[in-house]
Structure formats: structure tokens, C-alpha cells
Amino acid sequence: MCADTPDYKDTLSLPQTEFPMRAGLPKREPEWLERWKKLDIYHRLRAQEGREPFVLHDGPPYANGNLHIGHALNKVLKDMVVRSQQMMGRDSRYVPGWDCHGLPIEWKIEEQYRAKGRDKDDVPVVELRQECRKFAEGWVDIQREEFKRLGVTGNWDDPYLTMAFEAEATIADEFMKFLMNGTLYQGSKPVMWSPVEKTALAEAEVEYKDKESFTIWVKFPVLRGGNAEMPLDEEGGDFDGANQAILAEDLHHASVVIWTTTPWTIPSNKGVVFREDIDYGLYEVTARPEECWADVGEKFVLADRQADAVMKSARLEPDMYRRLRSVSATELTGLKLAHPLAGVDGGSGEWDMPRDFRHAPFVTDDEGTGFVHCAPSHGMEEFELYRDAGMLEEVLTYNVMDDGSFRTDLPLFGGKAILKANGKEGDANKAVIDALVAAGKLLARGKIKHSYPHSWRSKAPVIYRNTPQWFASVDREINDGQDTYGKSIRERALRSIDELVTWTPRTGRNRIYSMIESRPDWVLSRQRAWGVPLTCFVRKGALPTDGDFLLRDEAVNARIRAAFAEEGADAWYADGAKERFLGNDYKADEWEQVFDVLDVWFDSGSTHAFVLRDRADGAPDGIADLYLEGTDQHRGWFHSSMLQACGTKGRAPYKGVLTHGFTLDEKGMKMSKSLGNTIVPQKVVDQYGADILRLWVAQTDYTADQRIGPEILKGTADSYRRLRNTLRFLLGNLNGFSEEEKVAPSEMPELERWVLHRLAVLDAEVRDGYGRYAFQSVFQSLFQFCTVELSSVYFDIRKDVLYCDAADSLRRRAARTVLDILFHRLVTWLAPVLVFTMEEVWLERFPGDESSVHLVDFPVTPADWRDDALAEKWAAVRSVRRVVTAALEVQRRDKVIGSSLEAAPVVQLADPSLAAVVRSVDMDDVCITSGLSVVEGEPQADAFRLDDPAIGVVFAKADGEKCQRCWKILPDVGSHAHAGVCQRCDEALG
Structure with a gap:
């Protein structure tokens, strides 16, 4: 620049934003968690009226240890479902829950007793149960905070616990329905038995290892x-x-x-x-x-x-x-x-x-x-x-x-x-x-x-052992008036699988169908202390085959349920419990009280009753829209829930089932502490932030087994940085944007209307993808759009207009209008995945105590934005642009030019119709050159080509002087009122 040429830098509309390129997620994410807590976002969303409910019913994790990477995958997937359904207009309810009864917790308490020299069998059963309850409560609190740290939304203040008094009452009540409808019986048959734990086990409690x-x-x-x-x-x-x-x-x-x-x-x-x-x-x-x-x-x-x-x-x-x-x-x-x-x-x-x-x-x-x-x-x-x-x-x-x-x-x-x-x-x-x-x-x-x-x-081997156990028959006819889908549990389950449930992926249907088709009767009893007891009485001296062996009395059942709701299942073990529940209608010495406890899978299988049916924030019809767990739950929670509900309500308790695979290390090996290849969610959060872990989930095909490790997480962090850069560009160039600037789509240049077309297409893809729970597909579409079509094409082309055009020029106002439209869609579309980052981006534009991206829906995208003819035209323009860009890169590599603005290439096109299309747009702006000419005819022999021989580029340098404001090289530079600028910049300077 000459000494007497003014410095025009301050006249440019350069991006302005305080949005940092370095995210600092580990430090900042807890601040947003605290903010959401103060805003009470989950319950504010529930207050919105007129929305159709969507209920994802949480499969309860077990309350006995810190979260592993499988937990994180599962809960993040659920969260993306819940948030995306909410932002698509549903009342998306999510009540987190925990499985609290059962052997793992009782085993831990026994270990504590042994360490103190105490024999578990010498401890009063209620004391043991209270120790188990206290142990579970502690881990529920720990896991709750770990889940919340992952950005998972839900009714965390009022989760469901299988050990809550009302839950224990309902589990007992559901069991007594089996008692009353004739499916319950006592039989002696071989069951899988753990000699170490001294109890029967269900198939879902067994793993197969080499021995x-x-x-x-x-x-x-x-x-x-x-x-x-x-x-x-x-x-x-x-x-x-x-x-x-x-x-x-x-x-x-x-x-x-x-x-x-x-x-x-x-x-x-x-x-x-x-x-x-x-x-x-x-x-x-x-x-x-x-x-x-x-x-x-x-x-x-x-x-x-x-x-x-x-x-x-x-x-x-x-x-x-x-x-x-x-x-x-x-x-x-x-x-x-x-x-x-x-x-x-x-x-x-x-x-x-x-x-x-x-x-x-x-x-x-x-x-x-x-x-x-x-x-x-x-x-x-x-x-x-x-x-x-x-x-x-x-x-x-x-x-x-x-x-x-x-x-x-x-x-x-x-x-x-x-x-x-x-x-x-x-x-x-x-x-x-x-x-x-x-x-x-x-x-x-x-x-x-x-x-x-x-x-x-x-982890000890099990045996098959013949013992008297309590079973639910899967083939006995049930006369309960709920026989729309069959009279037995098996019939109802098989018909539910095919007629009522959508399985994602579809292979899940075959897996659970074959399991239920061939399964034996359900072993309900466990010989343990920590659980809901089998609340039934048997006549002394009678045989299990005798008609009066089991006491079936609704009044007795009602007393049991009321006591459990008030005092919990410990009431079963209290002094005088038998007399209390039998009442005056039966002689206590003629009946024996059963003290086996229910299989914990019956507990979790009953959650549809005390969560979906009984809670105000459950499902209106008591049926969940979705159950989402690992593929192993075809023999676990999906299975037990199906059997339990078919026995008590006549059908499956869910409309859809979604399964994910297991998490492996980077080499595809199963994670184990002995191999030292485990990935602990908290360590990932501490190093990268929860959004990086969430992004890893969104990038994976969760229907198969997923891999994770240091190198994969580095790649995920790189993808995140590229997205963050796109969002930073939007924020910087929307600084000061106002409603008055907006331009109607009909007045916009073709390039802007092409972006609107792409948004219309994407809107359909995003909604369809989220509706199918295809998060990988959604993310790939958005990532490709942001990094290729926006950053490498639209932003690259429009930087000149955004920075150098007059503030009130139509082109600049149209571009800023499109950036605003892009902002609202990208930030909301990505919000179910990158919950923290999208909140940060949102608040950068819309600060305020009541502001949050998680309180808004996906914007409605007008159908008339879609313009397939325009898209076809711009696909042709971009195909030519790609050849020009590649030709100029060769010149830059050879140091013939330093910037594409030093060039004014000649584009030679054999196809006259393509030449007409290219001439109809500002191709020098599209290719970011100072000039560009189009020639019809076969490209000359030494023309630069890529894969299409009918498109050639001949390099030529731009004529003229360099504009000191926009840096284009043009013949008219220096001939205007303002020194050293081109006509466009002279007009912008006023």
C-alpha cells in the first residue's frame, strides 16, 4: 500500500464475536448444568400444553457401582431420543430409574459382614435389608450425578426406584395378579443354580465363559x-x-x-x-x-x-x-x-x-x-x-x-x-x-x-439343580378378559412382537421371538433376602397340585399392598405379619408364609405398572413409545417386561424397542480391567468434555458394536472443532443482525436460494433421521453440510460480500438473512447431540436469564424453499467451480500466484448448455477470482482438467491494480473518489 493510500481495514464488516475457538468444555459444562437446574428446563417443557406425549421408558441400571462406557452410550442415546422428540413438537417425558433389589447388593453387604467376622445368616433379615437399602441409596446418588454430568435431561428430582415403598407395593400387587389368574404354581424342576450365592438364577443373570x-x-x-x-x-x-x-x-x-x-x-x-x-x-x-x-x-x-x-x-x-x-x-x-x-x-x-x-x-x-x-x-x-x-x-x-x-x-x-x-x-x-x-x-x-x-x-460356575421353585406358566390359559392377543402369556407375547411392536433394528424381532417361542416357564423365586417377597400363603400339609394349596383372597392381597405402600416390603418380615395379612378370616397356624423373594427381572419387568401406568408423568395409556437398551436385553429387560405385562395386562408394555451393541476398544476387543483397555466416562469428560463423548455416540453405528479409544476420541474432537468453527463463523458474521435487515427468499440471489433449498432437504432428512433414531445419519448429513457445502462453498464465496459490500446492499442483507436462518436450524438440529455447545452458541446471540436453546423447537421450514431445478443448476456450477479451484491450486503450489484473486482464468466448456448456465451466474465471485471468462468449445490440449474432459481451465493472471479494500485485481482500481479502491468498494465507502 502506498504511503498516501488510506487504511480501509476499519471500513470492512469483519466478523465480531467473543465465542472462543477453544471450547474449554470440562470447565464450562458444569456451569450450564447449574444454569439448567435454576431454569428448571425439564419441568418448564412439561408445562407446555397441547403436545402429544412421547415416553421413553428407562431401563433401570443397577445401583451398585460407578458408570462404565456402556452406561454412557446407553444414557446418551436415550437423551438424544428424548431431546429430539421434544424439539420436534412432542411432550417428551423421561423418568430415570434404578434397579435396587437383588443379589449383587446383598452380596456386597455379605462381604462387609464377613470382613467383620459376622455370619449373614445370624443377622436379622430386616437389618440386612436395611443395610442393602442404604447401600443402594448411596449408589443411586452417585450415578445420578454421573448421568447428569453427561448432559442427560430428565426428572432427576423424582426418579423411580424399585425399592421405593410404592414400587414395592406395586411389584407385589403385580405378582398377586399371577397368583389370582392361575399362572403361578410351585414345581420342582432343574433350574440354573449358583452354589456360591445359594440361589436360583435366570438366564439373563448368567454369562458364558470358558471353563x-x-x-x-x-x-x-x-x-x-x-x-x-x-x-x-x-x-x-x-x-x-x-x-x-x-x-x-x-x-x-x-x-x-x-x-x-x-x-x-x-x-x-x-x-x-x-x-x-x-x-x-x-x-x-x-x-x-x-x-x-x-x-x-x-x-x-x-x-x-x-x-x-x-x-x-x-x-x-x-x-x-x-x-x-x-x-x-x-x-x-x-x-x-x-x-x-x-x-x-x-x-x-x-x-x-x-x-x-x-x-x-x-x-x-x-x-x-x-x-x-x-x-x-x-x-x-x-x-x-x-x-x-x-x-x-x-x-x-x-x-x-x-x-x-x-x-x-x-x-x-x-x-x-x-x-x-x-x-x-x-x-x-x-x-x-x-x-x-x-x-x-x-x-x-x-x-x-x-x-x-x-x-x-x-463369576462362579453354575449348575442345573432340581429344587422346589415358584414358576409363572407361560402356556396356561388366563381367564382375565384380556385375551385380545391370546389366552396365555406365550401367545400374547408372540402376537405382541409381530402386531404391536416396532423393532429397531429389525433383527431384534427374530431374536426375542425365538427366545419366547421356546422358553420354559418363568422361575420367579430366589432364595435370598433383599427383594420383594413372593406375597403368598400355602396351606400346611397340602400338595402343590391340590386345589386349595394356594390362598387366593383379594382382601388379603389388599392388606398386603396397603402395608407395603406405607411401610415397604419389610412389612412382610415384621413380627405378626402372617396374622396381620390373613386377618380374621383364616387361622394362621393352617397357613405357611412364603419367604422367597422375586427374581429382580420381575421387579424391572413390572416398572411399566408403577411408572408408565401409575405416575402422572407416565404414559397416558400405560404403554411406552420406546424401550432402549443393549441387545443383551432381548433376554433381559425387554423379555421380562414382555412376559410380565402379557401376564397382567394382556399385551406388550411398549410400542417400539431400540437396541444398541456393545462397546469395544479401538482394536475391537472386549474391554476388561485385566487388559487395561477400559474407557471410563468420567475420564473422557475430564479430558475432553461430555459433548465430545456425546459426539462419539452420534458418530457411531450404535446398532452394531462400537469402538472407542484415545485415537478415536482425538478424531471425534477434531470433528467437533470443525463444527465449532462453522458456528463461530455464523456468530461472527451475524453480529448486530436485526429483523429490519431480513430479505424475503423471493428477493434473494440464486446462491442464497440454493442454500435455502439445501435446508429444506436437510430439514426432512433431520426430522426423518431423528424420528428413526438414526443419529449417525443425522450427524453425517449435518457435518457434511457444515464442512463441505457451507465452509468450503457458501461461506468461502460469501466472505467477500459479507466483509466488503455496503451494509445495506441486497447481497449482504440476503447473505446475513441466510446466516440467521442457518443459525436457527443448525443450532437446534445439533442441540440434542451437543447439548452444552449449542447452549453456548445460543446464549452468545440470545443472552438472558430465561434464554435456552433447549426451550425451543426445530424451526418450521417452508416447503417452497425446495427448488430441485435450482439445485440441479448449482450442482453444474459447482462441478465447474471444482475444476477451476483445482487449477488455481496448481498455480498456487508452483508459486505463480499467492491468492486466487490474482487470477482471471478462462473456462473452456464443450457443452453449450453448461456454458450458458455458468455465464448466468457471477462465476468470478463463485470461484473467488478477480475475473473469469467462459468459452464454448472443446478445451485446448494443455487446459487443466479433472475427471470430465469436456471441462478445461486455462490459467491467466488478472489485469489491473489490487483494490486496497477487497484485494481484487481490477482495471478500474484507482479511478474512483476513494483512492486505491474498486467501484464496489468506492460505493460502499459512500
């Missing part, structure tokens, strides 16, 4: 006189009498061999099963090595497919045995077997009776021997087989006690433990194996590593 187990091959001798039918020869004809005698003789000197990974179940064996379509053979040992439990001449019946593998396990080489012949299913039918421990029990006769031998469809020859030993007290398939055969009384045993030890009077094994108190291998398996060796009935043994059920709380 090394003993594996044994056991001989069950065939008893004489057991073959009931004439066998068939190889061609299907009858054997003659001589052959029959031979066949009977060789089988009666044989043993059927079974294989099992649970040696401890052998003392409870009641039978062996085969399958009719498996090929079996009779095998004879012809030689043996020293280390072998098979004798020369011994014969074994085995599935042909597994015979060689069995012999190898017995250390027999192929030349040490031979296959004598086939054994047909007809021959097997009717055989009786001896228990391998028959006669070695000290004269007690415990195992002397013949074992049953029959066909069963669940037998395979994929592994083992083709035969399965049956201990119906310790296996559900065997239990169901003998149940259907009407033989349960003959085959059920009670050999295993609640701590996993054998009953003390069991011969040979009394007091032996399957598991120790610490969950490690006990001495029962070894004792059984040693007894089989001593009896000469062990063929082989080994060890196998396999997937095995463990309690997800104690």
Missing part, C-alpha cells in the same frame, strides 16, 4: 432279559430264533457307553437315551495296552460315527478293537441298563435299580458316544423327556444341596462339594471318577475346555 471340565466315558452294563422286541436282520427281515439267542447273548455281555462333562451328575443318573436314526455298532476289544481301563473281550455299544474317537480316548489303537455288527434301534428299544455304581454303595441299594433306556430326539452323534446319560434333576431336556413320559416321580432326585454339596447321607459321596465357597473346583467330581474306577466302570477320562454358564455377579 476346563472333567470329561468321562462311562460303562452302563446291559441287563439280561431287557430286550422286549424281536430285532430285524440287515435286510429288514426277522431273525430266526437261533440268531435271536445269539444277538441277545452278545448284547447282554456289552455295555452302553456314555460321555459327560459333569461327572458329579452320575450319582443322580436315572437313565440313558439314544436316537433311533443314529447308526450304532457293537465293538469288541481284542487287545489292550497297560494303561487302559478296557479288558480284552469287553464289548461296547457306540455310535459308529464316534467309535474310533471313543476308542482313542480309551488308549486303544485301531488294531486293538473290532466292529462285530450293527445294532438297530429296534434292538435298543426296551433294553434295561445297570447303573455303573450298582452294588458298590455299601448295601444301601442307592443305585441297584435298573436304569431306564429309551429314545430321545435331543441325542446327537456330533460328539460323545451317541448315548446321553440322564439325570433329570440336573438337565432340562431330560426333565422334559420324563415329564412328558409321566415318570417324574420315579426319576427326580434331591442329591445336591443349596451350597452345591451332596446330601450328607448319599453313599460314597455324602458332603462332597461340586464347588468350593470361593467358586473353585470342589472334590465331588474326583470322588465320582475314583468310585467309577474302583467299580471298573470308567472307560476313559480327560479334560475339556468349553463355554460354560457362570453367574455374572459372583
Whole structure:
């Protein structure tokens, strides 16, 4: 600039904003939390009238520890649903809740007792329950603050707790509906049992981990006189009498061999099963090595497919045995077997009776021997087989006690433990194996590593154990007048799945349908103290099958419910409780009070009743719009809620179910403390701020497993900075904007109308995406729009107009009008995701004690902003601009020019229609050059091209002098009233 040329910098309309580029989120986010608390935003939104309710019902986390990254993912997803539905015009209600009963908390209190040398069983039950309640209360308070720190909105001052007195009363009341409608019964069947925790477990309380187990091959001798039918020869004809005698003789000197990974179940064996379509053979040992439990001449019946593998396990080489012949299913039918421990029990006769031998469809020859030993007290398939055969009384045993030890009077094994108190291998398996060796009935043994059920709380293995438990039948007809979707729980659930519920993703439907289609009856009872008791009475001396076994009286139920609502479930354990609840109508000494507690899944499954149905801020029809949890909840909360509601209200308690995957580390590995790859939400918040964690959630495909780690979070923070830069540009260039500046869309230049078109398209995409809970799709659309179409195109083009045009020029007013429109849409569209940042941006423009972006809705976008023809035209213009920009970048790289304003390129277009389109716009403004000319015709050979050979650019420098105000190089610079400026700037200076 010459010494006598004025400095025009102060005449430019440069951006002005105090909005910092560095966010400082960890420090500033708590300030906004405090502000929202003072504004009472959640309840102010509830006061808005005329809105259709939308209810996301919170699946209760367990109140027993700090939040992990899965909790954060889940709650942020819920929050984005709640906020987006609110901003789309709904009354979006969210009551957070906690699961407070159950074994994990009781286990913690027991640990505290043990540390003090106290025995839990010596502690009065009410004292134990009060300790559990206090423990849960403490963690509810901690988790509540951790959730709030993530920016999650909701009725935090009045959450629901399954241990609240009213909740306990309702849970009991819902249980008593099962009592009254006939679905409740007491039965004895094998259930998953934790010997360490001494209680039954539900499938959802079990996780599968690798475990090394003993594996044994056991001989069950065939008893004489057991073959009931004439066998068939190889061609299907009858054997003659001589052959029959031979066949009977060789089988009666044989043993059927079974294989099992649970040696401890052998003392409870009641039978062996085969399958009719498996090929079996009779095998004879012809030689043996020293280390072998098979004798020369011994014969074994085995599935042909597994015979060689069995012999190898017995250390027999192929030349040490031979296959004598086939054994047909007809021959097997009717055989009786001896228990391998028959006669070695000290004269007690415990195992002397013949074992049953029959066909069963669940037998395979994929592994083992083709035969399965049956201990119906310790296996559900065997239990169901003998149940259907009407033989349960003959085959059920009670050999295993609640701590996993054998009953003390069991011969040979009394007091032996399957598991120790610490969950490690006990001495029962070894004792059984040693007894089989001593009896000469062990063929082989080994060890196998396999997937095995463990309690997800104690992490110890579980067993199947036959115990008296309380069940809800899923197939009994319910005569409650709520049979629109079926008469049984299973029917109602299956029809609800297909007719009433939208599953996102759709695969969730198949998963839960197959689970409910094949599930057994629901085990409701747990042998613990901390929970809602099974509030029922049984007649002393009556059998569970007797009609008067259970007391069914609405007056008794009403007294129980009223007491629980006033005093909590502790009332069940108070002195004189039985007399109090039975009243004067029944003699207390004729009835027994049940003290088992309900499965905690019944608690959480009942939340629809005391939250959705009973609360004023619940759902008007008692049905949630959405349940949202991890995919594991198809067998957990979604499942138990479905069963519970179908039993008491006849249908599913939700209209939609949304599931997310699990959170893995950056390498796709499961997080674990031992690997040191866990991500703690609070540490992310402390380092980056909660908005970065929320943005990570929005960027992921949550329907699959997600990855998170330091590098991923760095990338998320970079995306955040780019968005923040876009918003800062808007704020800076909207400084001082007023309503008087606004320009109607019809008066705007085409470029502005193209932006309005894009907003109309985006508005539909955003609303549709939020409506489908497709947050990744919403964010990607907005991020692409902000960083490409705005920052790289529209903002880049319009900087010159915003900075250099006269304040009242149409172009500048139109651009500022569009920026204002952009501001209102981008800030509100992003508010459900970046709750803190969008509040900061909003308050930068609209400060005030009552101001908040979270009190407004998404703006209504006029349909007539959409202009597909204009969009098509500007797509063509942008395709040419891309070639020009790339051509100038080459010149900048080669240091021919320093700025694109030094150029006045020639654009050569082979397509006349494209040339006409380009000539119709201010292409030099679009390309940010000082000049640009368009030539029709094939581009010359040395023209710069990209992917389209019909578009070429020939570089040329701009003629003239540099305007000292806008920096364009133009011929007229210096010929106006104001020194060193172009005509546009001269007019702007006035």
C-alpha cells in the first residue's frame, strides 16, 4: 500500500464475536448444568400444553457401582431420543430409574459382614435389608450425578426406584395378579443354580465363559432279559430264533457307553437315551495296552460315527478293537441298563435299580458316544423327556444341596462339594471318577475346555439343580378378559412382537421371538433376602397340585399392598405379619408364609405398572413409545417386561424397542480391567468434555458394536472443532443482525436460494433421521453440510460480500438473512447431540436469564424453499467451480500466484448448455477470482482438467491494480473518489 493510500481495514464488516475457538468444555459444562437446574428446563417443557406425549421408558441400571462406557452410550442415546422428540413438537417425558433389589447388593453387604467376622445368616433379615437399602441409596446418588454430568435431561428430582415403598407395593400387587389368574404354581424342576450365592438364577443373570471340565466315558452294563422286541436282520427281515439267542447273548455281555462333562451328575443318573436314526455298532476289544481301563473281550455299544474317537480316548489303537455288527434301534428299544455304581454303595441299594433306556430326539452323534446319560434333576431336556413320559416321580432326585454339596447321607459321596465357597473346583467330581474306577466302570477320562454358564455377579460356575421353585406358566390359559392377543402369556407375547411392536433394528424381532417361542416357564423365586417377597400363603400339609394349596383372597392381597405402600416390603418380615395379612378370616397356624423373594427381572419387568401406568408423568395409556437398551436385553429387560405385562395386562408394555451393541476398544476387543483397555466416562469428560463423548455416540453405528479409544476420541474432537468453527463463523458474521435487515427468499440471489433449498432437504432428512433414531445419519448429513457445502462453498464465496459490500446492499442483507436462518436450524438440529455447545452458541446471540436453546423447537421450514431445478443448476456450477479451484491450486503450489484473486482464468466448456448456465451466474465471485471468462468449445490440449474432459481451465493472471479494500485485481482500481479502491468498494465507502 502506498504511503498516501488510506487504511480501509476499519471500513470492512469483519466478523465480531467473543465465542472462543477453544471450547474449554470440562470447565464450562458444569456451569450450564447449574444454569439448567435454576431454569428448571425439564419441568418448564412439561408445562407446555397441547403436545402429544412421547415416553421413553428407562431401563433401570443397577445401583451398585460407578458408570462404565456402556452406561454412557446407553444414557446418551436415550437423551438424544428424548431431546429430539421434544424439539420436534412432542411432550417428551423421561423418568430415570434404578434397579435396587437383588443379589449383587446383598452380596456386597455379605462381604462387609464377613470382613467383620459376622455370619449373614445370624443377622436379622430386616437389618440386612436395611443395610442393602442404604447401600443402594448411596449408589443411586452417585450415578445420578454421573448421568447428569453427561448432559442427560430428565426428572432427576423424582426418579423411580424399585425399592421405593410404592414400587414395592406395586411389584407385589403385580405378582398377586399371577397368583389370582392361575399362572403361578410351585414345581420342582432343574433350574440354573449358583452354589456360591445359594440361589436360583435366570438366564439373563448368567454369562458364558470358558471353563476346563472333567470329561468321562462311562460303562452302563446291559441287563439280561431287557430286550422286549424281536430285532430285524440287515435286510429288514426277522431273525430266526437261533440268531435271536445269539444277538441277545452278545448284547447282554456289552455295555452302553456314555460321555459327560459333569461327572458329579452320575450319582443322580436315572437313565440313558439314544436316537433311533443314529447308526450304532457293537465293538469288541481284542487287545489292550497297560494303561487302559478296557479288558480284552469287553464289548461296547457306540455310535459308529464316534467309535474310533471313543476308542482313542480309551488308549486303544485301531488294531486293538473290532466292529462285530450293527445294532438297530429296534434292538435298543426296551433294553434295561445297570447303573455303573450298582452294588458298590455299601448295601444301601442307592443305585441297584435298573436304569431306564429309551429314545430321545435331543441325542446327537456330533460328539460323545451317541448315548446321553440322564439325570433329570440336573438337565432340562431330560426333565422334559420324563415329564412328558409321566415318570417324574420315579426319576427326580434331591442329591445336591443349596451350597452345591451332596446330601450328607448319599453313599460314597455324602458332603462332597461340586464347588468350593470361593467358586473353585470342589472334590465331588474326583470322588465320582475314583468310585467309577474302583467299580471298573470308567472307560476313559480327560479334560475339556468349553463355554460354560457362570453367574455374572459372583463369576462362579453354575449348575442345573432340581429344587422346589415358584414358576409363572407361560402356556396356561388366563381367564382375565384380556385375551385380545391370546389366552396365555406365550401367545400374547408372540402376537405382541409381530402386531404391536416396532423393532429397531429389525433383527431384534427374530431374536426375542425365538427366545419366547421356546422358553420354559418363568422361575420367579430366589432364595435370598433383599427383594420383594413372593406375597403368598400355602396351606400346611397340602400338595402343590391340590386345589386349595394356594390362598387366593383379594382382601388379603389388599392388606398386603396397603402395608407395603406405607411401610415397604419389610412389612412382610415384621413380627405378626402372617396374622396381620390373613386377618380374621383364616387361622394362621393352617397357613405357611412364603419367604422367597422375586427374581429382580420381575421387579424391572413390572416398572411399566408403577411408572408408565401409575405416575402422572407416565404414559397416558400405560404403554411406552420406546424401550432402549443393549441387545443383551432381548433376554433381559425387554423379555421380562414382555412376559410380565402379557401376564397382567394382556399385551406388550411398549410400542417400539431400540437396541444398541456393545462397546469395544479401538482394536475391537472386549474391554476388561485385566487388559487395561477400559474407557471410563468420567475420564473422557475430564479430558475432553461430555459433548465430545456425546459426539462419539452420534458418530457411531450404535446398532452394531462400537469402538472407542484415545485415537478415536482425538478424531471425534477434531470433528467437533470443525463444527465449532462453522458456528463461530455464523456468530461472527451475524453480529448486530436485526429483523429490519431480513430479505424475503423471493428477493434473494440464486446462491442464497440454493442454500435455502439445501435446508429444506436437510430439514426432512433431520426430522426423518431423528424420528428413526438414526443419529449417525443425522450427524453425517449435518457435518457434511457444515464442512463441505457451507465452509468450503457458501461461506468461502460469501466472505467477500459479507466483509466488503455496503451494509445495506441486497447481497449482504440476503447473505446475513441466510446466516440467521442457518443459525436457527443448525443450532437446534445439533442441540440434542451437543447439548452444552449449542447452549453456548445460543446464549452468545440470545443472552438472558430465561434464554435456552433447549426451550425451543426445530424451526418450521417452508416447503417452497425446495427448488430441485435450482439445485440441479448449482450442482453444474459447482462441478465447474471444482475444476477451476483445482487449477488455481496448481498455480498456487508452483508459486505463480499467492491468492486466487490474482487470477482471471478462462473456462473452456464443450457443452453449450453448461456454458450458458455458468455465464448466468457471477462465476468470478463463485470461484473467488478477480475475473473469469467462459468459452464454448472443446478445451485446448494443455487446459487443466479433472475427471470430465469436456471441462478445461486455462490459467491467466488478472489485469489491473489490487483494490486496497477487497484485494481484487481490477482495471478500474484507482479511478474512483476513494483512492486505491474498486467501484464496489468506492460505493460502499459512500
